[in-house]
Each structure stands twice: as C-alpha cells, then as structure tokens.
Amino acid sequence: MAEAPGPSARGRGKVHPSASRLPVRGVRAKRPAAAQEAAEPPVPPVQKRARPGPAAPRPAERVPLRALSVAAAARAVPPQVPRKATATGAAPRGGAAPPSRPSKRPHWDLKGQLGDLRVALDASRSRAEALQRENQALQLQLGRAEEGLVSCREEMGRMRREHEEELGKNKEQHEEEVARMRKEHEDELGRMRKELGTVTQELGDKVAQAEAKILDLTNRLEEKESRVGRDGSSSVRHEFSFDRVFPPGATQREVFDEVSALVQSALDGFHVCIFAYGQTGSGKTYTLEGPDPCDPQAAGLAPRAVRLLFQRARELAQEGWQYEFCASYLEIYNESLRDLLAAPGEPPAELGIRRVSAASEELHVPNLRRLPVRCHDEVLQLLQRAGAQRAVARTGSNERSSRSHGVFQLHIRGSNPRRDVSCASVLSLVDLAGSERLEKGGAPGGRLRETQAINSSLSALGLVILALSRKEPHVPYRNSKLTYLLQNSLGGSAKMLMIVNISPLEENFCESLSSLRFASKVNECVIGTARANWK
Template identity: 55%
Template sequence: MAENQAPLGDLTVKSRLPLPLVRRKRKLLEDADSIGPVENTKRSRSEKPDVQVIESASGLEARGVAVTKAIHHLSDKSASSAVRKPTATVQPARSRAMSVRNGIGTSRSVFAGTVNSRHPPSSRPPLRGVKGSVTPETSTSGHFGASDGRKPGSSACSLVVSSTRTTHKSARGNQRPGWDLRGQIEDKNKVLIEYRNQIAFLENQKSHLERDVQEKSTVSSTRGKELEKLRQAFNEADNERISQRNELLRLQRYEVECCELQRSVAELSTAKSSLSIQLDCSQVHLQQKTDECLKYSLNIKQLEELVENLKNENAEKAEQIQSQEMERRRLHNIVQELKGNIRVFCRVRPVLKNEENSLEHIVLSENSITLEKTAESRTGRDKKEATRFSFTFDKVFSPLAKQSVVFEEISHLVQSALDGYNVTIFAYGQTGGGKTYTMEGPTKGPTARKLESRGMIPRAVSQVFLTAEELQVKGWKYSFVASFLEIYNDTIQDLLVSGASRHDYEIKHKPKTSRSSELYVTNLKYESVTSSEEVEMLLHKASENRSVAATAVNDRSSRSHSIFQLHIEGSNECTGQACFAILTLVDLAGSERLNKSQSCGERLKEAQAINLSLSCLAQVITALGHKDQHVPFRNSKLTYLLQNCLSGNSKTLMFVNLSPSYDNFNETLNSLRFAAKVNDCFIGTAQANKK
C-alpha cells in the first residue's frame, strides 16, 4: 500500500486517479485562455511628460491587479487538482522522462519571452523553483518587455496559459498506463511544481510592477515640482522683461530730454556770444566816453589835489600794513605758544633692503606711536600676549613722509626766528635712525643734489632768505651771520675751518649789555651771508670737515654733535623797530650699544663720549621736568651750549628719529621714553628780542 502512494506537498495521493481530472485540466486551460492580453495604449507625442507618467503608473497598477488574479486562480486550480485522485494510467519510465524533459523544455521556451521591467537585466533576480531557472539574460531581447506592444501584465498571463497548455499536451501525448500509479503521481507533482514556479514568477513580476508604479509616482511628483519651478522662473523672467522694458522707456525719455537740453544750451550759448559782443562794444564805447570826460573835466589843480590825496592814502596804507604785520607777528607767536614752546615730532625712517621683520611691531597714527613686543616662554614654544608701549607726540611721520611734508610742520617756527624769537630744532635718536638725513639731507649719492631730498637746515635757510626778501616791501631789512661747529669727544671744533687753522674754543658769557645771546664760543668763525646759496656752500664745507666713521651698525655714523646757528638781525626804517634772533639747528650723534656697534679703540672712545653727553642731556631734561632749582647744564659741552635753547627763552622742537627694524627694539623704546620726557617739560614762554 505504501508503494502505491506518493507525497504531494502535505497531501497523500492514492493510486486511483479520478476520471474528472482531465475535465478539470481542460477547464483550467479554458480559464487561462480567457485571460486575454491587455493592450497597451500608445502615448501621444504631444502629451506632457507629467501626464504620460501618471497614465503609465495607472497602466502598471492595472497590470498588477491582473497578475494577482491570475496567481490566485492558478493556486486554486493546482490545489483542487492535487486533492483529487489521479486516473490509473500506466506509462513506461522512458516516456515519463521524455514528458518531464518536454515539460521543462516547454517552460524554457515559454519563459524565453520578453517581460517589460524598469530594472536592468543585471539587477533582476532569477526565477527560482524552476529546473534550469529562467533569468532576464536568457530573453531574446535582453530584457522582459512587451515587444509586440502588449502590456507586461498581459505578457505574464499569456506566458502562464502557454505553459499550462504545453504541460497538458505533453501529459495527453505521453499518458502512462493505468497500473503506473507512481509515475502518474510523479507527473502530478511535477505539474504542481510547475504551477508553483509560475506563481513565484508572477509574484516576482508583481513586485517589479509595484516598484515601477512607485517609481512612476516619484517621477510624477518630481516632474510636477520641476514644472512649478519652471513656471516660477518664467514669471520672474517675464517680470524682469517688463522692468527692463520700463527702464528702456525711461532711458528713451531721458535721451529725448537730453537732446532738448542740448538744443537749449546751444541756443543759450549763441545768445551769450551775441551778448558778450554787445557788452564788449558797450565797454569800449563807455571807456571812450570816460576818457573824453576826464580829458575835458580835469585840470591841473584837481590833479595836484589828487596826487596829494594818493600820497596820504599810501601813507595810511603803509601804517596799516605795519600794524597788520605787528598783529600778524603777535598772533603767530600766540599760536606757537599755544602749541607749546617745546614740541616733539617723531619720524620713522624707511626700511632698508637688508632689514627684515621691520614695521610689524610699530603701529603709527597722526599723533601717536605704539610698539608691540611678543614675549616667548622659556621653551620658546608658546607666545604670550604682546606688550604694548604707546607714546603721544605733537606729530608722527611715517616712513613714507617726504622731506617737504616734514618741513611744512616746522616752517612756522622758522618764521618766528624772523619775528625776533630764538628757535632751536634738534634731532635725537639711535645711530642709523636717519637724523643726519632729516637735518641735512643726503650728503652723497645720486639724490644729494635733488631739491625734494634736501634736509631741514637748507630748507629753513631758503625760507628765511625768501621771507626776508618779501618783507623788504614792508620796510624790513635783515642781515645774517652763520656759524657751524661740532662737539667731538666733548671738544668743540669749528667746521668752517680746516684742521690746520683750528684754535682752542671755549664757551663764554657775553656782557649783560650785549643784545645777542648770553653764550658764545671764542675763536669761532662767523660768516656773513646774503643768500641761501652762500649758506649751502658753507654747509657743504662743514659736511666734509665733520667727523664720521663706519661701525657695525651704520656705514656712515656721525661721531660728533653738529650745531648750525644763523644769527638774524632786522630793522624797519618806517617804524624804527629792530629785532634779533638765533636760529639753531642741531644734529645730535646717535646713541649706540657697544655690543652691537662692536666699537673698539678710537671708535669706542667716541661712543663713550657720545653716550655720556646724551646722558647729561637726559639729566637736564629730567631736572627741567621736575622743575628742580639746579639744572646741570655744565655737565657737558653739549648741554652748556644748549642752555639758551632749553632755559626758556627759545621756541624748541625735537625730532626723535627711529629705526623700523625689530632688532633695534630696545633702542627705539629708550628713544621714545626720552622724547616723552622732553614732551612733558615746561620751559616757560619765549620773549622777543627787540632793540
């Protein structure tokens, strides 16, 4: 009994095959044939992309429903066929194998059709459960699709029906004998497996169609958004076109108005020309009539009275000019006193070619300068916050400032010298800071004779002589006497005399009845000059006689303090007034550190003398700032000569010249601190020197 039964899924099929099985198989074939292919409606080329996507998605959904119905129908048929008893037919083993091979071949031929799918061939899963599984690569067209115009759902249904018909034909053509129950059961199991494979295939196709529906929906949504964006862009472009059209119309109106205005201007120009011609003719005619009237109306007596009146007017105007000149001098002096009788200007020289890391630590403004120094940790890895040193002065000049701009700020002090006030201008700073360039200008090189590079001394002399010539119209006459000396190793030397003709020089006090300065230098040569050219010749001679030497810091370092003095005496014949003053221009030697300058021998002695005299000057400034009773002017020849300049009866200005190099940070800081002390001093009010 066990041998006549074969397993069929979860059922046990008996050896007897019921007679109605054949009828039910035929019914199944008829039902499958009744599922006709669903024709795919061709899309019109004129339809919009979003409408085509929606229709395609609807078609896919309908095909999915058709495939689902076919799956349920085949499942029911296969289940009912498996429960019934098979007909007892006997078939040899060889014919059974042939029918199995025919069935498999039929299935392969059926599945070789094309099924439409949006997935590429490489991404579709193979049809499992079928012996010799059918994959999309085995199709003749390279993908599953309705190549004849039918929908994918109709192709799937036609494939199932064709497979069913082939299977039944194979079963009818190779019927087993009635006694071969086992073979019949095996055939039925194969048919059942075939149906299940078809169901799996249809389910797989259904999932593909559902994904296609979802993708079509997504594409439809995306196309809708793109359409909305295109509409917005079209609206914006249309608005832009309207605005541009309005702008074009406005410009056209302006062009028309411009043409009208041009015509009006041309008409007015023509009218103006004609009126100008008429005016010229009228003026000529008026002048002729005026001349005729004067010719016949004036007589000798009237002319004499007119001359007398003119003389009186000239005298009155001369008096007015003199009073205005005195008022100008008074107001000018008030302005200078308000600015301070001792002022400090700061100037930073330009960066040289061999200097690096310059100007990064200096912050400049119109009246202030700030030094920044970044301290490092002991290990050198971490940097602390930068330490700032800020100083405020009357004026700060950047490295780009020209000589003319610098002199413009001191020209008012030079004018005070002609007005009868002692004026002192001196330059202070470290060696190589640009003091000599500021005071004298370049002494050698291609720029030595250029007017724009001249220093403060030649510019001040030029202004003095030019202004004196202008004041001649107002009755003033001036005389000038120049002297030039240097203090070398605390010894006075005359720069206007060669070395063989020099004498011993001492500082003396003049008698109290003298109108000149209280201090003078014995045996010093005083040259009377009448023009700025003569003074420039003396300056050139003094430059050749001055002591300079090369150090490790400066190739042409001044080894002495130079003092140029111009004695000015003026008188006015009209008013009987007279005045005298001394214009003093000082170029101090630069302070230097011995470890940097590497001075030795004679250079070391010079450096020590320079630093000592500058220290004495600092002591004098400190005493003046503290308003001490005793000021140590006689500690050095330099401070002794500058006593008149610093004691109060002088208008004093100091230049502090700085180097932009970071290597000279400490020297720059010391110079600024000294300049700040000078700026805080109060030396009193200068008085005019009158006869």
C-alpha cells in the first residue's frame, strides 16, 4: 500500500504563484511558452491518504482533479480576472466620461461584495444627507414663500377693503348726483309739460274760436243768400240730388224698407254703417230709435234692423248657418268715450281706441262692454238702458238736445259647418249730435264747450269725406275720435249710408241748406267697393 503524501509532499511540489483560488486584482495569469511546457516533465498527481483496509481498485482512466499539476491546472483553467467595464459609447461633449461601473462579483466573493455594499451604503448616506440638506433649504424657502403669500393676501384684503369703501362712497355720491339730476330733469320736464299744456289749450281755444267764426260767417253768408232767394230780389235756386227723398209725412216703416236690404247684408259678412246727420232738433234720434223702441209702429231703424237680423238668422239656420250677436253702445262726449251699458253707479272705465293687432287694420275699444244678445227683446232693453244714460241738455234750439255722438254696434259672427265657412261683420248705427250756431244755441259756459266739440267733430267728418271723394293719399281720420272710431266703416271696405234730417221750419232755412250741401258732398263721394269678411 502506498502511503499518501502529506502536506510536506504538497509543499515540495512546484506551485505557480497564480494557482491561488482567490483572484488577484490587476494580475493576469501568464501562459507558459510551448517549449517550456515540453521541457518540463509532468508532475505526478498528489495521492490522497489511503484509509486502513484493503484498497479498492480504481479505474485507470479516471484521474483525480487535485492530481493535476499547477501548470496543467493553470493551462486547463485560466485564472478568473474581473473584467473592467469599458465605455462603448462616445464620451459626453461637455466633460470627462462617466465613472465606470464595477462588474458583478462572483457569488463566492463575499468580502468583496461586503466592501461594495459598504461603499454603496456610504454613497447613499452621502446622497441622503445632500437631499436632506436640499430638503431643508427648500423647506426654508417654502416657509418664506408662505409668509410672503400670507402678507400678500393680507395686503390684497386691505386694498380690497379700501377699494370697496372708496367704491361705496363713490357709488353713494353717484346715486345722489343721479337722483339730484333726475329730480331736476323731472321738474324741468313737468314745467315744460305744463307750459306745453297751457300753450296747447290756448291754441285749441283759438282754433275753436276761429272755427266758430268761420262757421258763423258761413252761416251768415248762407242766410244772406237764402234771404235773397226768399225775397225774390234775385233768382237764386239751390238744386241737390239724392238717392231718395222722404216727405214729412213718411212713416218709419217706409224709411226702413229703403235700407232693409243694406241691413240684411250684415249677415253676409259686410260691415254696414248708417249715419243720421242734421241740425239739432231735426229728428235724428227719432229716425234711428223712435219715440218708443218697444212700439212696433213708432220704432226707428235700430229696433227694426235688429228684429230683421234675428228673423233672417232663424231662417238661415235651416241651411246650416249659426250666428252669434253681441251689442255695445258708447257715446263720444267732448272728445271722450263713455260706455252707456255700464251699470249705474259703477266708476267709468278708461276707454281708448286701439288696433286689434299690429298686423291688422281693425280697430276696437278695450274695456268696452260687449254683451251677448240672443233675441230682439234683449237688444230693446239695452237701447232703453243706454238712452237713459246719454248726455242730453236743453238749448235755445232744442228742449232735449243730444250733446254727444251715440254709436250703437251689433257684432255678428256666423259659421256654416256644412260648407266649412265663417264670416264676421259689424252693424254700426250712429246718431250724430246736431250742429248749431253758437249765438243761436244760446249755450253759455259748459254748453258752449259742448257745442264747440260737436261742431269740430262734424267738421272733421266733413274733411274725411272730402279727402275720400278727392282720392287724397292722406285721410285725416285721427282729427276726431268719431272719425277714428269709424275708420273701418269709412275706409272703403264697408257699406255706408247717411240719412240727412232737415227741419221744415223757415227759421231753420240756413241750417237746412248747410245740411243739404254737406249731404250732397257725401253723395258724390265714392269710397270703393265693399268686401265681405269671409274665412
């Protein structure tokens, strides 16, 4: 049995310095030259110490790893030298290349790994300290910035309070200045309105006086001409042409039979307007209403017209027509509107003439009572109720003279579901106040103003009819409440008839002559072809 070599035997073998298991930094193992390897004899492998007992046979081809020579071990296993990190990219332009990163140590180099960790820990501590110092500096800056922000907010609050206080003072001063200026302007405007009202009143009085003088001169001239004709000193003859002349003995039925066809056309959708014109005391109210509207023989045009319309409506019901009637009655007194169907003792409503809509030419009176009626008797009761409230007074020409224009209107709406048609119309019966001369009327004080208002409105009616007869582009409807209210009836889309009443007395010859001349102008006026309001 061979004895295994001891440590001294290992020491006696030639050992290369690079055969250490720990790598030496910066030392590379040099490989021996080929000639030197060939000259040196191979070193026999170191035998292990044999255990007591029979030795087991070993295969000849297996050689123990530790039996290799140092040179062979160096030649077979090259020494592990840590690689240095090299920069593959180009160095930065602005300075030196970044520090090389150490390569990863092998897992068995614990001491080296511990040293690397200590170095990394020191670097991290240094970086943490630097970040802490930087954080402290930033905290200090943030504190200063917050202090500055608080001071800025305080300054802004102070400035805002000062600004609001100053703005409040300026606003109060401005409001006081505006209120003062507004009061001055309102006072000035009130003073100017008062002056304008005074001037307007003076001009109105002057115009009324001028119209009265003109009318007086006209009446004197006509009276002079009539006296010349009556005395026979000169051959003066007045000729007039009318559609029909009724003698003094004509009955109410004869007069109505002449206009019944015109009244009946209101059921066909035509606006119908009938005027009663003449001097005071000539019988206008008698012609329109009669002494007793409930008396069938003495009833005037209004009761007979209403009776005819209701009778004809019942006849047309067999053909599928259905009609609705509404009645209204107002008077125009001193150029103001009054509702004659208002309840007794009720405060008068403010009435005015307005358009139905911006796109329509139709006119109406808001707040005016328009009562539905279903039979002839209900209309007669309304006529009696309105007649009791109408303004009348005693004058030098008439014991019971109407001091206002009365306008009775019957609004008619018809429909025929079978034919799918409908119509709307208005029957207007106007009892005009009588014209009279101021000196003959003997109406001082309030009666004088009434007479002036009546004559002015009748003159406006004459101007409107004259403008219509001449086809003038502008028709002065707004010169009077009467003409403005009846604009729809005078404007050409309605059927209009004027009944002129004259007095047979010789003392009223001048007034009768004036009425006949006005009626002649009306008869010569052609306002156009009437149109039915069908839908």
